Amino acid sequence: MDAAVSCSGALPQTNLSGSDLSRSDHKFPLGRSSCSYARSIGAVSCNKGLRIVPKKLEFLCSAASRDEERNEMVFGASHCEKKSPLGEALCVAAGVCTYGGTAVESHHSHIAEEKVGVLLLNLGGPETLDDVQPFLFNLFADPDIIRLPRAFRFLQKPLAKLISVLRAPKSKEGYASIGGGSPLRKITDEQANALKMALESKDMPVNVYVGMRYWYPFTEEAVHQIKRDRITRLVVLPLYPQFSISTTGSSVRVLQKIFRNDPYLSRLPVSVINSWYQREGYIKSMADLISKELESFSEPAQVMIFFSAHGVPLSYVKDSGDPYKDQMEECIFLIMKELKARGINNEHTLAYQSRVGPVQWLKPYTDEVLVELGQKGVKSLLAVPVSFVSEHIETLEEIDMEYKELALESGIENWGRVPALGLTPSFITDLADAVIEALPLAAATSTPKTTPAVDHDPMRWAIKMFFGSFLAFILFFSPKMLMAFRNHLI
Ligand SMILES: C=CC1=C(C)c2cc3[nH]c(cc4nc(cc5[nH]c(cc1n2)c(C)c5CCC(=O)O)C(CCC(=O)O)=C4C)c(C)c3C=C
Numbered sequence: 001m002d003a004a005v006s007c008s009g010a011l012p013q014t015n016l017s018g019s020d021l022s023r024s025d026h027k028f029p030l031g032r033s034s035c036s037y038a039r040s041i042g043a044v045s046c047n048k049g050l051r052i053v054p055k056k057l058e059f060l061c062s063a064a065s066r067d068e069e070r071n072e073m074v075f076g077a078s079h080c081e082k083k084s085p086l087g088e089a090l091c092v093a094a095g096v097c098t099y100g101g102t103a104v105e106s107h108h109s110h111i112a113e114e115k116v117g118v119l120l121l122n123l124g125g126p127e128t129l130d131d132v133q134p135f136l137f138n139l140f141a142d143p144d145i146i147r148l149p150r151a152f153r154f155l156q157k158p159l160a161k162l163i164s165v166l167r168a169p170k171s172k173e174g175y176a177s178i179g180g181g182s183p184l185r186k187i188t189d190e191q192a193n194a195l196k197m198a199l200e201s202k203d204m205p206v207n208v209y210v211g212m213r214y215w216y217p218f219t220e221e222a223v224h225q226i227k228r229d230r231i232t233r234l235v236v237l238p239l240y241p242q243f244s245i246s247t248t249g250s251s252v253r254v255l256q257k258i259f260r261n262d263p264y265l266s267r268l269p270v271s272v273i274n275s276w277y278q279r280e281g282y283i284k285s286m287a288d289l290i291s292k293e294l295e296s297f298s299e300p301a302q303v304m305i306f307f308s309a310h311g312v313p314l315s316y317v318k319d320s321g322d323p324y325k326d327q328m329e330e331c332i333f334l335i336m337k338e339l340k341a342r343g344i345n346n347e348h349t350l351a352y353q354s355r356v357g358p359v360q361w362l363k364p365y366t367d368e369v370l371v372e373l374g375q376k377g378v379k380s381l382l383a384v385p386v387s388f389v390s391e392h393i394e395t396l397e398e399i400d401m402e403y404k405e406l407a408l409e410s411g412i413e414n415w416g417r418v419p420a421l422g423l424t425p426s427f428i429t430d431l432a433d434a435v436i437e438a439l440p441l442a443a444a445t446s447t448p449k450t451t452p453a454v455d456h457d458p459m460r461w462a463i464k465m466f467f468g469s470f471l472a473f474i475l476f477f478s479p480k481m482l483m484a485f486r487n488h489l490i
């Protein structure tokens, strides 16, 4: 019987096995119900946790039988109210633990020859203006970004081509205004180095890899390196504090696909940290940045704290159970709670920015709220980007230029913006702790390779082609649709 790893705390995690189970033990302080697919099983509990010994890992975990573990998995899966959009692989995104399998040899065992890897996942961004259109193509070709009904999936790439070509001029203007490209690769590389050093200082030597979803270095390249380095245990850390189908979900789906088809990778013990917005270190680091920035106003107590999160289409949350909105609201609640504990009682609000295309996105919209606040007589405002931990086009251009101008035009007189966390030492240290806590939860992902269902029925194929061409015709020639993608706002 194999030993199963158990875990302590409420680290939100999944494995890549396609049978991961998790449970949300979060209370939603705003009185909302926990996200619909964040409800399932209890985890095997661990009362000892992880202890690090110099240059070596020692896991002190309670063992559970493989059979027990399987039962729990089946139980959990059948109790998941809504299936994750990632299929069964991510039963849940918030609040919990994975079950281990082959990774930990035995009770109180030493794992001396481990070669630990940490894979940072991020979005990626165009480095030059020539990269913008192909970058946008990759983004819109992602079925987690433009979600077509199954029957119309064959339109994904032509549509991505069309939308990317239409949007490229506006996007290029944006990237040109911030120096001709995205700073994301440089910042993520720096974060990777800082994390490596933070882990080394905790006696945990690791290799840190960066895998981007839509531009270089692509996730595939990072995985290639991981294989070449013969990593024996991997922690996957998406650099998005909150989980969304469109960000962490999409990146993990790519990984799952690569891992499933590779004999070495499918046996590699892996642990994925799905979200980490609720970690004390992150919350405190955000509160530090906010309180510091408030001090730059002449009357700090009068400043409205304006959290601006990247939006997602409303349907992700309403129809597909994306926990993003719940997690975002809980995150803001926790940051405000920390500020209150420090005697900072400013008013605050949350709005969503950066919408694209003709559908409804999470509301309220940042631009509309700024105008309303100006009209209501708010004079001082501190913008806090909250869904991303590096500077990027949407902080440097959209917030610092577009929204600032709109706010000043609307009557707001004093404007400030909190920088992204970037290399803030307390934040990097907390990421290092998250990695250390996740490590004993790493589980092998071995799942049989499944053959995708192929539609061989000529009649069904003909019907799909007919309706697909019809839809394509409407999309290609609807002026409203074209304008919606060309501009940010419709
Ligand atoms: C948590 C963060 C993000 C979510 C959620 C998200 C969803 C999402 N984004 C688009 C469309 C675009 N995003 C673009 C850039 C971009 N997006 C994020 C983060 C999230 N996106 C970042 C950090 C960046 C910037 C990368 C950089 O180069 O600095 C772009 C390109 C820029 C532009 O043209 O505006 C698009 C387009 C959708 C459709 C979506 C959810 C479905």
Ligand SMILES: [Fe+2]
Residues within 6 Å of the ligand: 310, 354
């Ligand atoms: Fe985006």
